[in-house]
Amino acid sequence: MMRRTWTTLAALAVVLAVDAAAQSPAAFSRLGFGAQGVAMGNAVSADSSASPWYNPALAPFATRQSLTASIGNLSLDRDLQFVQLATPLQRAGIAVGLTHAEVSGIDGRNNDGLHTQDYKTSEFAGFLAFGLRFSKRVTAGIGLQLFRSDLIDGLGAVNTVGIDLGVTALVRDDLRLALVLDDLLARFSWDSSSLFSSGGKTTTDNFPRRIRLGASHLQLDGRLQIVAEYEARFSSAEIARSAVELLGDSPVQTRRTEELTVRSDLFRVGGKYTLTDYLSLSAGLDRTAGAAGGGFRPATGFTLEQSIGALLTHVGYTWASEPYGMGNAHYISLRLYLEQ
Structure with missing residues (x-):
């Protein structure tokens, strides 16, 4: 029993450490999607070239069908994989994607402190985003997300569905604004009775409700793009x-519980400069929840455009500093445009 207890605590501690808001489930899904978004500080909810994962209202901006795959290598034996397929429709667009997060090398020990075996966790977040262009300047979209978390053997995997809503508006030819509501209705319900028998219980973890306001501004004839985002979590x-x-x-000892709602204000900023038709440089600053004391996450990267025969490809690399001195993260992305 004690061995299982320590194993559970170790697994949860490492998994939840990826985000400063340790009580928030599926924290990996808020680390970004792919190299380009992370490089721009994840402040891309109003960027028409960003993944609809950030804002379902970006789906109609797809000009041709594309397939994107990314990998991320983080500190503390954490790995991320991303894949997305996006396609344009008449006055609309649709995208489907999947994020997989894994933590490996979790040290399991018995009551005597001796190593027993290594454990790992596995979490998934799939999404389906649909967006519609209402006019030349306004788009709106809805996204469905399916989350699955499988922490350790003996504790059953949990699933939940969340809803994202988004809208963008081109207020000037060089300025686009965005509003996004994230993870509506999403929650995990854990049943630990399989681990602790009569000592177990059912615990519900609500996903944080997020409201994001974003802006994208073009300068220097469109070669320089500045993006910014505010989030209330x-x-x-x-x-x-x-x-x-x-x-x-x-005298009798009593115990009472109280539900509280905690608000966090987050700010992100980033930019992209197109050096040539084939090379662009990006940099950004993502501020995680509870950023005071080291939560800032600076990042920088580049994207290369290269044609392989009739196939157009984008290759990107991003370096990001992890918060609280946890180390560095590296992301690589490959996008294939399947239509000429």
């Missing part, structure tokens, strides 16, 4: 209070 927290009260003439 509302996370639920349970506070337990213990007290000693008198029941008649006898």
Whole structure:
């Protein structure tokens, strides 16, 4: 029993450490999607060339069918994989994608502190985004996300569905604004009775509700793009209070729980400069929740455009600094345009 307890705690501690908001489920899904978005600080909800994962209202901006694959190597034995297929429709667009996060090399030990075996966790986030162009300046979209988390053997995998809503508006020829609502209705319900028998219980973890406002501004005849984003994140927290009260003439210890909603304000900024028709440079700053004391995540990268026969490809690389001195992350992306 104790071995399982320590294993569970170790797994949860490492997995949730990827985000400063340790109580938030599926924290990996808020680290970004692919090399280009991370390089621009993930402030791309109003960037018409960004993945609809950031904003389903970006789906109609796809000009041709494309397939994108990315990998991310992070510190603490964490790995990310991304894949996305996007295609344009008449006055609309659709994209489907999947993110996989894995933590390996988790050290399992028994009551004597001796190593037993290595554990790993596996989490998935799939999405389907559909966007419609209402006019030359306004687009809107809806996204469905399916989350799955499988932490350790003996604790059953959990699933949930979330809804994203987004809109973009071109207020000037060089300025686009965006509004996104993320992870509506999403929550994990954990049942630990399979691990702890009668000592187990069902715990519900609500995803943070997020409201994001984004902007994208073009300068230097479109060669320089500046993006910025503000996010209000509302996370639920349970506070337990213990007290000693008198029941008649006898003192009795009582325990009460209180549900609180915690708000975090996050800011992101980034930019991209097109040096040539084949090379662009990007840089950004992503501020994670609770960023005071080291939560800033600077990043930089580049994208190369290359034709292989009749096939147009984009290859990108991004370096990002992890928050709180955890190390560095490296991302590589490949996008294939399947139509000429």
